[in-house]
Amino acid sequence: MDIFSYLCILKILMNQIYKTMNTSYAIGIDIGGTNTDMGLVRNDGKIVDHRNLPTNRYTELKPYIKDIMASISEMMKANDVAEIEGIGIGAPNGNFYTGCVDNAPNLTIKGVLDFQKEMHEYMDVPVVLSNDANAAAFGELVYGGAKGMQHFIMFTLGTGVGSGIVVDGKLVHGSTGGAGELGHNILIPEGRQCSCGRKGCLETYTSARGIVQTYCETRKEMDDTQSLQGVEDKDVTSKMIGDAANAGDPVALKTYEKTGYLLGIAMANSVTFSAPEAIFLMGGPAKVGEPLLKPLRESFKKHLLNIYEGSCDIHISQLAANEVAILGAAALIKMKK
């Protein structure tokens, strides 16, 4: 071989070494009432492996943690990963400060669950917890469309409405660890009954359930629904309304007009708090697209205080819906203390 070939091989080797040196892995865990999803996440945001456990088969913390840690070991072995940067967990009532899950109503394991302590029995790596919407926001920051941003707010629409707020590049956890519950901002004083016991929360209007309620109310008022005429109120889903809207159904379109209008006010209100660079939106009900996004953007623009004009736009999350929970959880370990 001549000197040129040697240099080429050297360059390839150096690149490989550099790549290996700069590759790191983290574990992301999404704890839901039914399933526990776990993923081995590379630092470029690729989920290289994943596992699954049925959360609701457990009533005690120790055996649950034992099985989680076994799944983590399996994934590491299967992918020749000798060490991980840490374990990030998105969980209902996940407390960033204590590393515990505090009395989550939808879990079959009851009480204050010290995940951090139990996991440290198996592995000496950082264990970071937060709630699922906070994790989603942080996932957007580390792996998604909010890369490089210092200030943004994430709204997650689903059965409920969650939010995560990033200020100065950090998630806002507040004094209790429970900051960022904009789904329970009261938008209409004395409005719709919310599952939290109070009235008029944003969630009662813009969650999947809220959208269904608006649809059922609206079709009574308008009396000219086409697509869902045979479907009883109790059987209507937000997915059906979305499909109907995209097929041009006037009641469904009106439903999203009302929903976008109210969500736009809530988002404009959130800007008065932290003057973010962007607001992100994710979750099932957001997938309908323009029928929701058009009135949402119009309402946001109309209700944004003039001093913020042009400083903040609404974006759709850039993370895949089936990956965001694991990516968000894994991202948590990258948070500045």
Added chain:
Amino acid sequence: MDIFSYLCILKILMNQIYKTMNTSYAIGIDIGGTNTDMGLVRNDGKIVDHRNLPTNRYTELKPYIKDIMASISEMMKANDVAEIEGIGIGAPNGNFYTGCVDNAPNLTIKGVLDFQKEMHEYMDVPVVLSNDANAAAFGELVYGGAKGMQHFIMFTLGTGVGSGIVVDGKLVHGSTGGAGELGHNILIPEGRQCSCGRKGCLETYTSARGIVQTYCETRKEMDDTQSLQGVEDKDVTSKMIGDAANAGDPVALKTYEKTGYLLGIAMANSVTFSAPEAIFLMGGPAKVGEPLLKPLRESFKKHLLNIYEGSCDIHISQLAANEVAILGAAALIKMKK
């Protein structure tokens, strides 16, 4: 003198030296449309001297800064202060990031005013700007009732409603420098017309002007006002309503019931954002006391999301009303970067 006397004198001297070594000073400047108030503030929160300039006599920045700097020198000389830690400025549209006042509508000096640059021509010390409500919040943190807190929110009631938000011990300035405008949170969609051009802002209900409007509406409904029967709507002030309420006037009491109810919702909503340890309240309309505070606390308790129960109370600012602007401005220079 015996050895004991020598030791006593030594101790007194040492104490004096220690005290001198630990004493520092800052300048706090409160810029209003009419007056510019300046104070020399000792690190224990005492305003040891102050000066005053008529803001509205100036139409150019340079002569205005020249006179401010002359006043600062005067105060330092008069009090034997050789150096100051910095100059903090609370100003309408004061921008923390740029050190400028950006097109403040109520100033006779127009445009983007670079206070930081102009002041550095005279003195090489940190110059920190923020808006007046932010400064008030930071004053509470450094010199007042929020000492040692990491998370709290200040609401200032006056002609308008301002707010300052502290997260992780720092003021939230957001991406633009203009965060913390909770007075322009829309509380009642399509509600009262606000001076900002939008409708239903908190400010339209709980500012001095908002309270007067509520009073005038309420006395039409109730038709049994006692104390202010001779006073026309246009002549009613919030001070009069406060006095009437404390004298037992039913219309005035009803006015504060409504005001406290709405402010309580706004405060409970703000908790869903940053889960603060406390909410502080200051400003003229808050001075009425129990007629406002009782319904406010009741509404706050009723509308607070259950996960925050017991974690956050409403406090009245501990800073004297005539000192808060200067103290808050001086406090700004102590902010963590």
